[in-house]
Amino acid sequence: MTLLDTHLGFVEALRAAGLSVSLAEGLDAIAALERIGWHEREVVRTAYAATTVKKQSQRTTFDAIFDLYYPRLVGEGVASEPDPDAGEEPVGGLRDNAEALGAFREELAAALEAGDDQRVQDLAVEAMARFGAMPGRGPGLSSWSAYTALQRVTPQELVQQLVAGLLGAGADPADAERVAGARVGTFTRLVEADARRRLAEEKGARHVADVVLRPTIDRLDFTAARRADLEEMRREIYPLARRLAVRLTKEQHARQRGPLDFRRTVRASLATGGVPLETHHRPRRPHRTELVVLCDVSGSVASFAQFTLLLVYALREQFHKVRAFTFVDQVHEVSHHFTPGGDVVEVMENLAASTAHAARWGRTNYGRALTTFADEHADALGPRSSLLVLGDARSNHSDLALDTLRDLAGSARHAWWLNPEHTRHWGTGDSAARAYGEIVPMVECRNLAQLGEFVHDIL
Amino acid sequence: MSSWFASPADASARLHATGYLADEATATTAYLAGALEKPLLVEGPAGVGKTELAKAVARACGAELVRLQCYEGLDEARALYEWNYKKQLLRIQAAGDQAWDETHDDIFTDEFLLTRPLLTAIRREEPTVLLVDEVDKTDVEVEGLLLEVLSDFQVTIPELGTVSATRRPFVVLTSNATRELSEAVKRRCLFLHLDYPDSEREREIVTSQVPGLSDKVATQLVEVVARLRELELKKAPSIAESVDWARTLIALEIGDLDEESVRRTLGVVLKHSSDHQRATKELRLAAAR
Incomplete structure (x- = not known):
């Protein structure tokens, strides 16, 4: 697929999701990208956002679609290559087993406690690679599941551990709980996002965009809303x-033009030599x-x-x-x-x-x-x-x-x-x-x- | 090739030099607005530096700032141009027995034209930043007026003809989103949503704006403000309020932002009494007496 195809598919998906991206705006996006180049993903995202999204409430939708069409990495990315220093065997070859799960959870807990965003992001990808695969399913069924991965890793159970760790570092209890909850929530979202990325890779971004996108907050049904x-x-x-x-x-x-305001009309007429060119009216009582x-x-x-x-x-x-x-x-x-x-x-x-x-x-x-x-x-x-x-x-x-x-x-x-x-x-x-x-x-x-x-x- | 910014990195560095700490998205979008010569529509809550961005671009590029403050009832005569009819009247009276045709040609010249911000910005030969502030406050008719100016950078005056920009100004429109702008205006602009900054950047902004603030207090302050923004408040504190708060702390010579001093100075950041109560409760401050 060429860059142009991806661009057209992306714009098409934005339109399907309810963003009114006109032809001119699509051209603007290309003009903008010509200036700044393709070497940095976040800059590309900014350029697209500046030219095609004209309403902040649509930004979440835009980000979700952008992640599908311009994924962070393809397949396992660099994580699958063996690390020469540690001499580990490649992650891709390592699959799900109890030992791996234990080690992974420890690593995740450490990363969450340190608040290391980059590491948490990498771990989310690894979690999907190890525990989220559902190989050997029939054609047409998805072979990745965020649900499976989260069930195995159970990040919610790490909250208590995390709170204890933060308390040890001198945070006060309410704060620690809030921070721990937020960090685990972030990890969960990252895993879900990675699942979407893998599905998009497998089945085409368009398919996933149609299925997983939720309406923007002001179009969301009251009865279908979740607590968040x-x-x-x-x-x-x-x-x-x-x-x-x-x-x-x-x-x-x-x-509302109420009754004539005589005083103001006369006063205003002084400027035009006593000729009332413009009449003034009192506002009507609402x-x-x-x-x-x-x-x-x-x-x-x-x-x-x-x-x-x-x-x-x-x-x-x-x-x-x-x-x-x-x-x-x-x-x-x-x-x-x-x-x-x-x-x-x-x-x-x-x-x-x-x-x-x-x-x-x-x-x-x-x-x-x-x-x-x-x-x-x-x-x-x-x-x-x-x-x-x-x-x-x-x-x-x-x-x-x-x-x-x-x-x-x-x-x-x-x-x-x-x-x-x-x-x-x-x-x-x-x-x-x-x-x-x-x-x-x-x-x-x-x-x-x-x-x-x-x-x-x-x- | 325009002369505004050479690259997003250049935009970031030059804005930084003028004291405006732009994040990556802001710098990139500002660069694009200059490179593509398109107006920049900036939206966001009050006090996050929308107007300041325009001023910073003007300072960074050595351009002059022309400002059009929008309000309800703003019309062509205030935004674009107006004939100075009092002066024209004088001219006619002073003409004596001069032929009407000559007088007529005389009174519709530059001398009798009062240029308003939009026309001023277009006619200037030097680099200009045109700031159309709070564009959502205007009526829909003014938007129509803006369309011609924003897309072609030209203004038609029936008596004088069409005035085109010799040098396109860098246009910044700001909006508080109280009203949806029309699609036509939005289509012509690049869009940037400015939001509350992350704590790292906010700390930098506060320390750069308020010299003499110790690192410890700055960190504490940013933490409390971030915490306040998570609460359900009527008006969450913005950067302007953080900076005000920092100035207050300096004035009161408070060297440590403990519960007592937060409680005493909370009025600087929160402007509703119900917000006050909520914050007191959530931050578990001792109740104000």
Whole structure:
């Protein structure tokens, strides 16, 4: 394969992953590479990044694809050549056995403790070479597995050893644990990356790119997110809220020309000899809604509800007043947890703790939740308020209380229902999405991008 | 061949000489922006040295910096050029019985033209660095205006004709990403995301910016700041804040950054009260009285 083929394949893979790389940008990349040459991998990466990636959120995707098309090394690289000084036999010839595993783990522990990044990287490659191979499988099946390698090496068990080592070096306990966890995490990621590299070598980069890439954080489904993803998403909430707020103020300024500001117009006309060439207007008073959020916090949709609540509260200034209620089968008000300037982590902990109040029997029951809400908190809804219901509308085949919802929606100014499930799953199984959707407009909201769009639209 | 930087290594060395410690990616991208004569779009959180990069390039290449600060409501008259109509009025009144055609030719000349940053940068003969700061704050219309300037480095003035750059300026656009810039602008630029530096580089930056800071305090400071960035804060401290903190420690003559002094001076790095509480809790500092 020539360099040009690799380049074209790479650009093609970027486009397939959702980066809009235009022809001109591809040409820019080539022009840039002509200037700097191919001798250093990180410089090549920088040149590609500068010319083709124009959004930071896409950088992770870019890096993953770059590693596939321009791998760090091919095969075993230099590691497989026998080391003349030590007189060892080549690593390639040494395979999996108990003795090798013991020695390898000791070496890994030492490297992790010293924080030697280069050595850890080499060891990750070696781990795949020794313990990750699955030779003799049928054609079409992958012959490398990061899972197998990690199962054999069990780096998680090294954490304790590592903590002890760091404590010996004079670190304090919490720090030691944090550092140890982070280093082992890095090793795990390196092994996974090396597995991808080997697979790409075997089957072609394109194939692997299609299979292993995850969507960027703002396109990732709430329901498919792992714990690390959720943390990353939480960090995204405030920047998202800030972006939305800026966009909203700007649009309000552009859209709203209120009544004529007589004073300013006359004053401005002095510059043009008393002729009012330009009229000045007072800004119109912004309309602020009262928002009532009713959210399902049962296990299946809990993270989605938390994100929406966080975003709504981050945008508090845009609303006149916000009241939030959580439910599983009972309704519980949580508005008081969101204090102005409150700390995000604390709010999340309080929310999680208060979930217990929302469940009496522990099975989601929309009908009962709506009825209790109508009985106890009907005063929350008025002609100035908007109702926002969050949930997947999966009610365990119980009574849906459609009439109650109709009444609630009728007494509010607007009503929406956000559903974290894909539209194609609505109405399947015990989902009452179709039935509820007839009363209250239902919107699909699966990721941060959609959530941001929705919140922007209702304001 | 342009005269900006000879190679990425050269860019790194010359930026370093002006006191800007660029990492490899920054130096390479800065070199490419000069070599390909393309504008450089720099994005990143506040206080990581986006504007400083433009200033450093100007210093490193002995060029003059022309700055266009963007804000909401910025228009052509402030960004590009404007006719000095008051002066034109005077000229017309002073003309007396001169023929209108002559007056007309007179008042649309260079003398009555007020050049604004974009036009200034294009007309300059000497090396110029054009800094378009916080480009995300402008309205979408201004982006359209920038397109012509950024792709062809020329400006069309109906009365005077098209002014092309005799020497292309080195253009740096900075953005806080509060708004997505249009694809058309992004396509014409090289993109660089500046992030918080690793601890080694941050220590170098702090010690070079704040002379007199002992190595021990610098190391402690960088460690605490790195720790703070891992927390879920509303605003993580950036390089500017680390440098401020170092200056504070010098002013207060604190020779050892222990828990007590961290607690007393935390206000320099964290600007939200909830961030303050979180940090106090996570770093297990004695609660402020």
